[in-house]
Amino acid sequence: MSVSTWALDVPSRDKLIKAAIEAKEFAYAKYSKFRVGAALLSTDGQIIKGANIENASYGGTICAERTAIVKAVSEGTKSFVALAVVTDVASALSPCGMCRQVIREFCAQNMPILLVPSDYSERIAKGQSDGILETSIAELLPHSFGPEHLELPREGAQSS
Numbered sequence: 001m002s003v004s005t006w007a008l009d010v011p012s013r014d015k016l017i018k019a020a021i022e023a024k025e026f027a028y029a030k031y032s033k034f035r036v037g038a039a040l041l042s043t044d045g046q047i048i049k050g051a052n053i054e055n056a057s058y059g060g061t062i063c064a065e066r067t068a069i070v071k072a073v074s075e076g077t078k079s080f081v082a083l084a085v086v087t088d089v090a091s092a093l094s095p096c097g098m099c100r101q102v103i104r105e106f107c108a109q110n111m112p113i114l115l116v117p118s119d120y121s122e123r124i125a126k127g128q129s130d131g132i133l134e135t136s137i138a139e140l141l142p143h144s145f146g147p148e149h150l151e152l153p154r155e156g157a158q159s160s
Contacts, residue, residue: 005112005136008041008082016041017116017132020084023049023064030054037086038064040072043079048072065099069106080107086116092133100141109138 008016016039024037029052036052050068054061062070065085072078083103087093092115095103103113117123117131124130137144 005110005134006081008112012041012082013114016047016082016084017086017114017120019047019049020086020114020116021120023051023068024086024088025051027051027064028053031056031058035088036064038068039084040068040080041082042072042077043081044077046072046077048075048077063096063099065095066102069102073106078106080111082112082114083107084114084116086118086120088118090117090119090131092117092131094135094140100137101144103137104141104144104146107137110136113137113140 019039020037022037023039024035026049027035027037029035031054034052038050040048040050042048048068048071050064050066050071052062052064053067065083068083072080085093085095094100094115095113107113113135115133115135120130120132
């Protein structure tokens with residue numbers, strides 16, 4: 001499946017990636033030692049950062065992507081143009097399934113999602129390919145269920 005994403009200008013892309021890398025530094029990954037940083041770019045130009053925050057009760061852990069989205073939405077921002085995610089792994093890694101569903105709730109299907117390898121800065125400094133996988137939630141979560149599906153007519157539904 002190939003879904004094209006909308007264009008993101010280079011300065012915005014660079015700022016978003018830098019913010020995700022900065023966010024990773026605040027990860028609380030005491031148990032997994034797997035730090036993740038995320039940064040969302042809103043339609044009004046704000047960058048909202050998030051890091052994964054673990055908990056001794058593993059179910060209480062929240063991923064970086066959801067942290068950024070929850071921070072944004074709780075402050076009234078619900079419209080986004082891009083997301084960048086970075087880990088400590090030297091390859092582009094995808095958000096978990098739960099994060100994909102939350103991204104699907106708040107982001108357009110073709111919004112760019114930049115999956116950034118940990119050695120991004122070194123690659124750039126050496127003049128190599130940046131190693132970023134640019135994708136979208138439509139590619140990461142095909143045949144997804146979203147808010148619009150709740151409006152579909154249902155067989156046997158009773159009206160009040």
